[in-house]
Amino acid sequence: MKKYAQLTREELLALEEQLLAEFKEEQAKNLSLNMARGKPGKAQLELAMPMLDVLNHAADMNTILGNDTRNYGDLDGIGECRRLIAAMMEVQKDNVIVCGNSSLNIMYDTVARSMLFGVNGSTPWCKLEKVKFLCPVPGYDRHFKITEQFGIEMINIPLSETGPDMDLVEQYVNNDPAVKGIWCVPKYSNPTGISYSDETVLRFANLKPAAEDFRIYWDNAYCIHHLYDDQHDVILNILTECEKAGNPDMVYIFASTSKISFPGSGVAAIASSINNIQNILNIMTVQTIGHDKINQLRHVRFFKDIDGLNAHMKKHSDILRPKFEAVLNTLQEELGDLGIGTWIAPRGGYFITFDSMPGCAKKIVALCKELGVVLTSAGATYPYGKDPQDTNIRIAPSFPSPEEMAMASKVFVLCVKLASVQKLLGKF
Amino acid sequence: MKKYAQLTREELLALEEQLLAEFKEEQAKNLSLNMARGKPGKAQLELAMPMLDVLNHAADMNTILGNDTRNYGDLDGIGECRRLIAAMMEVQKDNVIVCGNSSLNIMYDTVARSMLFGVNGSTPWCKLEKVKFLCPVPGYDRHFKITEQFGIEMINIPLSETGPDMDLVEQYVNNDPAVKGIWCVPKYSNPTGISYSDETVLRFANLKPAAEDFRIYWDNAYCIHHLYDDQHDVILNILTECEKAGNPDMVYIFASTSKISFPGSGVAAIASSINNIQNILNIMTVQTIGHDKINQLRHVRFFKDIDGLNAHMKKHSDILRPKFEAVLNTLQEELGDLGIGTWIAPRGGYFITFDSMPGCAKKIVALCKELGVVLTSAGATYPYGKDPQDTNIRIAPSFPSPEEMAMASKVFVLCVKLASVQKLLGKF
Numbered sequence A, B: 001m002k003k004y005a006q007l008t009r010e011e012l013l014a015l016e017e018q019l020l021a022e023f024k025e026e027q028a029k030n031l032s033l034n035m036a037r038g039k040p041g042k043a044q045l046e047l048a049m050p051m052l053d054v055l056n057h058a059a060d061m062n063t064i065l066g067n068d069t070r071n072y073g074d075l076d077g078i079g080e081c082r083r084l085i086a087a088m089m090e091v092q093k094d095n096v097i098v099c100g101n102s103s104l105n106i107m108y109d110t111v112a113r114s115m116l117f118g119v120n121g122s123t124p125w126c127k128l129e130k131v132k133f134l135c136p137v138p139g140y141d142r143h144f145k146i147t148e149q150f151g152i153e154m155i156n157i158p159l160s161e162t163g164p165d166m167d168l169v170e171q172y173v174n175n176d177p178a179v180k181g182i183w184c185v186p187k188y189s190n191p192t193g194i195s196y197s198d199e200t201v202l203r204f205a206n207l208k209p210a211a212e213d214f215r216i217y218w219d220n221a222y223c224i225h226h227l228y229d230d231q232h233d234v235i236l237n238i239l240t241e242c243e244k245a246g247n248p249d250m251v252y253i254f255a256s257t258s259k260i261s262f263p264g265s266g267v268a269a270i271a272s273s274i275n276n277i278q279n280i281l282n283i284m285t286v287q288t289i290g291h292d293k294i295n296q297l298r299h300v301r302f303f304k305d306i307d308g309l310n311a312h313m314k315k316h317s318d319i320l321r322p323k324f325e326a327v328l329n330t331l332q333e334e335l336g337d338l339g340i341g342t343w344i345a346p347r348g349g350y351f352i353t354f355d356s357m358p359g360c361a362k363k364i365v366a367l368c369k370e371l372g373v374v375l376t377s378a379g380a381t382y383p384y385g386k387d388p389q390d391t392n393i394r395i396a397p398s399f400p401s402p403e404e405m406a407m408a409s410k411v412f413v414l415c416v417k418l419a420s421v422q423k424l425l426g427k428f
Helices: A009-028 A042-047 A049-053 A079-089 A103-117 A141-149 A166-175 A198-205 A238-244 A274-287 A293-303 A306-335 A361-370 A402-424 B009-028 B042-047 B049-053 B079-089 B103-117 B141-149 B166-175 B198-205 B238-244 B274-287 B293-303 B306-335 B361-370 B402-424
Strands: A033-035 A096-098 A132-137 A153-160 A179-184 A215-219 A251-256 A268-271 A341-343 A352-356 A373-375 A392-395 B033-035 B096-098 B132-137 B153-160 B179-184 B215-219 B251-256 B268-271 B341-343 B352-356 B373-375 B392-395
Touching (some): A042 A049, A079 A096, A079 A293, A096 A274, A103 A215, A103 A251, A103 A268, A103 A274, A103 B103, A103 B274, A132 A166, A141 A153, A141 A179, A198 A238, A352 A361, A352 A402, A373 A392, B009 B361, B042 B306, B079 B096, B079 B268, B079 B306, B103 B215, B132 B166, B153 B166, B198 B238, B306 B352, B352 B402, B361 B402, B373 B402
Parallel strands (some): A033 A373, B033 B373
Antiparallel strands (some): A251 A268, A341 A352, B096 B268, B352 B392
């Protein structure tokens, strides 16, 4: 098949007619499929059900140190859970606070604390004229919603297959004292699936921020969320590299077991330098007496150690891989040669990113919706919901079954084709 | 025995000598007892252990509406848990958001939201010159720590056996637009154990705040935490009364199951007008995707309904009552006629409040510490830790065993006597 751009007007019109006919057929199927959010599917949720058995009425509820997990205390989390999560985050136990069920909530609170109290003694951001965050794009919509809610100005930074454009990051961070942070998903990035190269991580660690209270918000959401047994992305340890570079306090790392045990009932954590951790605890001690330690203990008793976590993640990947492949195969088969879209085959994480011809993403999402396939809103992967080129679409293959995923992918490529043809015909 | 104030100097000196001898004896025992915090005792924690069995690997994890509690969603909590907690809080399901494990955290976040975003569209408090909260005293130290951390000026309001001094409350709230809130523990108050009279609640509901963003922070922590089967305190429903008085949005109510199921692993909630709830959710939706719904389901499956909650609380009271009585009996027997202290016998809650002679509380707490009995720091029940008369001591009888509690009470009255004698002798 020829590239769409090389087709004549007549060929395009004929193609449109054919696609519209297919569109009608699909419409008649009354599908109802959701590829909008990175929600684990039912089979994945079943994997962790035995976790509910490890603590029963007769269980020993004490930590190794003898603290009763059922009572108040242990603001920073129980020791054995800090150790488990530290191993996952590739840091030491004392660098970690294990909190509640949501790393998003920890990120929110971390920014909120900075707004209200500053960072380790700096001026509270709410007292400043202007606070800016750098936002590698496309990125995670919920990061952008946080900074937007706090009135923080967001600056787009293009993300390539090796990470954010570091020339631009350095230029902003090292020169503008209003730049206080950057959102990063360094591994199996949301939504593009790429992992930061060693050079990228090193350049991050070696930033010379104009603002003393600049921090890297390193959301390592997919740290052990590989899709393939034999092809893991590996990224450099940002905490270690920051230390080496003389910037020990420059990074906050976030992670959770939301996509390991249960979304909403996992454990989430922040890791950072001992100095930062102490500063956080000094404020957090007023916010709460402590987090859910029984759930922390449940996680430790079930997963035991990092090997247990990794073995469990292999089961997840066995479920996820066919879904990702269903999408990727369909994209390759149906769109491979047409020049109307590009995508990245990720080695982990929860998303496949798709870039349409300029100006087509919104249209594609709308067409899919007409056929009963819900995608993340076009634009959501950009600050303020504004994708300047209107090209990026985030596909979340995890929730539907592989069969549903195959159906949804067919719908998706049909809509990509139709939108592209109509775009080339100047119809929108 | 004569009142201490009526003793001659010689009699006081002889008494001091005798008390110092007793003090030495106690010191030799090397006690290590803690009456500092309202922590449930081990026997209480055992009561909820069967709750850990209700959700096992084979459990139906769906809500009544068919939502999978294991996955993301339900920001406001699962319906059946909202209904359960609403019954406990004596409001309707739609007035409630069930959140995570800590009502303190909800209160903190509620004040933090007001600091950052204002209240339902009012000016964010962090943009104001001055924000003030009224603090009925003695009160809950952790309330005061929150307002202190946010730099909110705290104003002491005397608390009597019917509630806060409402003349003073009205004077402040109705005239000073900088007064944005008041901390209340309306039932079995922390630490005095009193419950607000109907007149007090009605006067609260009928306030005419100078500030549109004034709210009553109604921490109903001990709503069903009775000590006696046949003598429950009953307070008027503040939400209903505020509605009737034309102030539907004026109150936020907080509660949790921390002292019903497990401290740190219970469920906590905020209740308010639908308008307030919607305003809170609008901001909260950026903070988190949702709270721990599995734990919410666990609570519903175990307690079932308000009758289940009340039946469970009866078991708690059977454990707590002897501990409270051990303290109260000792106080009555040992200090009853001496004129060196007053206390209140509460019908519920977690504390017994004790007022020493002026200027003695710090000394008593210090003496107890020397004998291995840890009490809440003197002054903690006042904003900024400053008890102007240095009289108030909060006794928390829940954690030690009844035997330990009897020992600790003996130590306490000994220290009260010794401090009082030395005060009368002008020794400090």
